[in-house]
Amino acid sequence: MISLESDYNNGAHPMVMEHLFRTNDELTLTYGFDKYSDDAKQKIQKACESEDAQVFLLTGGTQTNATVIDGMLQSYEAVIAANTGHVSIHEAGAVEASGHKVIELEGHEGKLKASDLRDYMEWFVNDESRDHLAQPGMVYISFPTELGTLYSAEELSDIYQVCQDFGLTLFIDGARMGYGLAASTEVTLPWLCKHCDVFYIGGTKVGALCGEAVVFTHQNAPKHFFTIIKRHGALLAKGRLTGVQFDALFSDNLYLRISRHAIDMAMRLKSLLTAKGYRFYIDSPTNQQFVIIPNKRVKTLEKHVAFTHWGPYDSENMICRFVTSWATTDADLDALKKVL
Numbered sequence: 001m002i003s004l005e006s007d008y009n010n011g012a013h014p015m016v017m018e019h020l021f022r023t024n025d026e027l028t029l030t031y032g033f034d035k036y037s038d039d040a041k042q043k044i045q046k047a048c049e050s051e052d053a054q055v056f057l058l059t060g061g062t063q064t065n066a067t068v069i070d071g072m073l074q075s076y077e078a079v080i081a082a083n084t085g086h087v088s089i090h091e092a093g094a095v096e097a098s099g100h101k102v103i104e105l106e107g108h109e110g111k112l113k114a115s116d117l118r119d120y121m122e123w124f125v126n127d128e129s130r131d132h133l134a135q136p137g138m139v140y141i142s143f144p145t146e147l148g149t150l151y152s153a154e155e156l157s158d159i160y161q162v163c164q165d166f167g168l169t170l171f172i173d174g175a176r177m178g179y180g181l182a183a184s185t186e187v188t189l190p191w192l193c194k195h196c197d198v199f200y201i202g203g204t205k206v207g208a209l210c211g212e213a214v215v216f217t218h219q220n221a222p223k224h225f226f227t228i229i230k231r232h233g234a235l236l237a238k239g240r241l242t243g244v245q246f247d248a249l250f251s252d253n254l255y256l257r258i259s260r261h262a263i264d265m266a267m268r269l270k271s272l273l274t275a276k277g278y279r280f281y282i283d284s285p286t287n288q289q290f291v292i293i294p295n296k297r298v299k300t301l302e303k304h305v306a307f308t309h310w311g312p313y314d315s316e317n318m319i320c321r322f323v324t325s326w327a328t329t330d331a332d333l334d335a336l337k338k339v340l
Contacts, residue, residue: 001336002197004269005306007287008326010244013207013258016018016093020209020241028240037243043250044201044213054216054268056225057242061175062091063234064200064212067243069138069239070098071228072169072198075136079171080117082107084146086173091155092133101134109282114158121166121255139163142185143199148284153186157315160195172199178259178326179287193217201292203242207258207326208250209240258326262287265324268333273322276340281313312327 003009010018011056011064028034041055049173051148058064063085069079078101081088088102094101117139139159144150151159163170168234172192173178177200181187181267192199197220203211222228249255266287268279273291281290290310297311298318308321 002305002332002339003262004322004324004328004332004336005308006218007179007262008118013248013254013326015246015254016209016245016248019244023240023244030237030239031162031235032239032243032255034047034240034243036240036247040213040231040243043247045157046216047189047250047255048193048215048217050193050217052217052219053193054225055234056216056229057222057246058200058212058214058229058234059204059210059214059236059240059242061086061173061202061204062094063144063232064214065140065173065268066094066098066200066231067142067229067234068200069095069100069140069170069226070170070232071222073100073137074135075099076135078103078134079138079140079142080105080112080120080136080168082112082145084110085113085140086146087140087337090146095189095259102140103134103136107145107280110142110147110149111151111155112139112141112159114155114162117159117162121162121168123177124146126167128198136166136168139299140167140171142175142286143175143192144183144284144286144288147282147290148286148288150180150184150285150305151187153191156187156195163197169198171197172196174200175202175206175212176265178255178328179262182256182259182263183285183287191199197322201246201248203245204260205325208241208242208245211245213242213246221262246306261322262326262328265328265333267337269324272333272337272340281310281319285319287325293320294318301339 080103083104084107203214279292310319310321
């Protein structure tokens with residue numbers, strides 16, 4: 001079976017596993033106060049070109065989103081997201097469970113528009129009944145989006161300006177951050193540090209067994225954020241697990257090198273499908289490719305290839321998601337070509 005259904009259905013990159021094995025017998029401090037976690041945080045600060053960046057290591061994406069959002073918002077505040085955003089549809093109500101409403105705005109190919117955000121906030125501040133509503137306190141976006149699309153530097157700058165104009169925090173979900181950075185010609189980690197309030201660097205989908213690195217960009221981490229992590233059940237006793245992994249990922253530019261490989265594989269995948277006459281639901285420059293496939297052919301393909309049934313395109317066709325990763329090989333795509 002050719003596996004193209006996900007970028008986190010594999011183990012860890014060999015260099016990450018090697019670092020875990022090599023350090024396994026060492027005794028270290030717990031709860032992330034070990035030397036490997038410290039080294040990882042310093043390497044991330046260096047990659048961000050920001051000594052002021054505050055870095056916290058958590059283990060999963062939903063856990064990270066819920067902890068950061070709850071930690072940064074007051075109890076009565078809400079978070080604004082695209083209606084296709086991960087916190088809107090794929091996190092089992094985790095954000096709402098902490099008491100924060102998710103305010104959905106119409107997405108455009110998975111992205112929020114700064115103009116829509118400004119229109120909403122201008123409506124809100126001029127609504128005489130606004131004190132009866134959940135108060136917007138944060139804007140949540142993903143880089144890349146759920147549909148594999150990317151915000152340009154201009155689009156991100158415009159959104160951040162709206163956030164500053166209305167006193168909103170901008171939070172960027174980076175579960176697939178590596179793939180977004182590898183596909184973008186404009187956005188880098190140092191650039192992000194100057195154009196949002198908090199983001200995270202995803203490890204789970206980019207070479208780690210598990211792990212996400214939260215970066216507060218302006219010395220703006222919530223007071224007692226360590227305690228907030230603990231309260232959310234997100235504090236790993238063996239914090240070295242994430243520390244060791246990010247220490248490896250941010251050595252010798254490994255994180256971006258393996259992300260670039262996934263993008264190269266995705267572009268080859270895109271070419272293979274295009275050559276066979278397949279249409280695409282959306283033009284994605286990243287490792288997620290959304291393909292329109294006739295229902296009858298879906299049943300044939302799924303006997304040989306693992307992919308995601310994203311949803312119906314119409315009565316006769318299905319939108320299917322094919323995903324490459326750091327672990328995708330030329331042999332995988334050669335086998336796909338034969339199947340096609």
